[in-house]
């Protein structure tokens with residue numbers, strides 16, 4: 001090897017995670033469970049490419065303040081800009097517009113896969129992460145929204161979160177819009193300022209939000225954030241609105257009617273929420289699974305009506321006992337203008353997106369990951385190059401019966417091979433030494449037992465009687481012997 005060769009430091013870019021078997025298993029389990037829920041509701045699978053033309057993704061990016069507007073983009077050899085998809089909704093809108101004539105309508109599809117966002121990474125905030133979405137394109141019925149909420153709740157439970165560990169919060173953009181129009185606020189920038197202020201209710205409380213709705217707020221460090229510039233009366237009605245959450249969906253509706261009723265858009269929003277509530281009840285979605293929560297904003301600007309956000313209610317703690325905040329584990333809403341960008345025709349649509357990576361992390365932190373330890377393969381010990389054929393035959397026999405098996409292919413001796421098998425969490429090692437081959441037998445070492453004893457999971461003497469650590473059986477009984485160890489797994 002050339003001593004002077006350039007040696008890059010082995011490192012991965014921030015926000016791009018390496019996922020090992022355990023992480024992948026957790027993610028696949030979630031995607032599988034959620035996909036099944038989507039399919040049960042009649043959604044068909046669709047996959048589109050990772051890249052879209054940048055103009056197809058549009059300006060609905062999560063963090064529009066950054067220079068290249070939140071996406072990873074590059075210029076193709078035909079000079080056109082293409083960008084990695086930042087969610088699964090924008091590609092769906094493009095697909096639906098492209099194939100609208102021939103699609104069954106409403107078009108109901110689900111999709112999963114990685115999405116990429118060129119934003120500042122942080123804890124639980126990746127630049128590449130997996131989403132799993134369902135959307136209905138071509139229905140303006142509130143029942144289509146209710147179905148999204150029902151699938152969100154069912155999907156979370158299918159993924160492993162028990163009832164009470166999560167809640168889906170529901171709001172409608174039209175409520176606040178109606179309220180602001182009634183208060184004479186029509187400037188889009190000012191409306192966005194209001195949304196941004198409302199979004200901080202959790203963190204800053206009512207007093208902090210009041211300042212941000214008005215002139216602005218100085219934080220602890222002395223930095224000043226300019227406010228939305230509402231007058232005191234308008235600010236108070238916005239505050240009353242965001243604090244209108246009550247014990248039940250119908251009680252919240254009543255309170256909301258008192259605050260936003262009267263404006264045309266507000267009344268429309270109220271009627272939609274009421275219809276969603278009625279459908280949720282018919283779908284069997286309980287009050288503790290889905291609530292109306294007027295302070296929910298949702299980041300993306302493309303939502304036009306109902307919005308949903310799934311939150312974890314558990315307060316998991318890290319190794320040091322500090323509470324871990326996960327943010328939202330899923331979200332969605334109604335976006336009636338996204339397909340119209342292409343076709344010019346208003347096409348009502350609604351959808352929900354699970355943040356699979358975040359949900360996996362949340363389940364792990366909550367101790368709800370399920371079988372977290374991967375079961376490794378049976379390892380056939382390799383003693384002698386001359387007998388590789390016998391080792392491979394044993395591995396093939398096990399594989400043919402659906403048992404994961406491999407022949408050790410490293411260069412180390414017996415002890416190291418046993419250590420390897422143990423690190424792989426193998427249930428057993430298969431020993432075909434000279435004696436075994438001569439006698440037509442095989443020795444099977446029960447590694448599950450060794451691990452159980454080492455971890456103190458089991459009473460030593462009882463197990464020793466029932467399970468010898470190592471047995472020698474006729475070669476023809478290999479599969480049955482391994483099977484017995486697998487079946488007895490603790």
Ligand code: AMP
Pocket residue numbers: 062087117124125126127129131299300328329330331332353354355356357358359
């Ligand atoms: P959004 O597409 O922004 O509506 O997000 C939908 C879901 O994706 C959120 O509820 C999160 O669970 C997840 N999510 C959004 N941004 C990130 C990120 N940067 N890293 C990991 N998960 C994310």
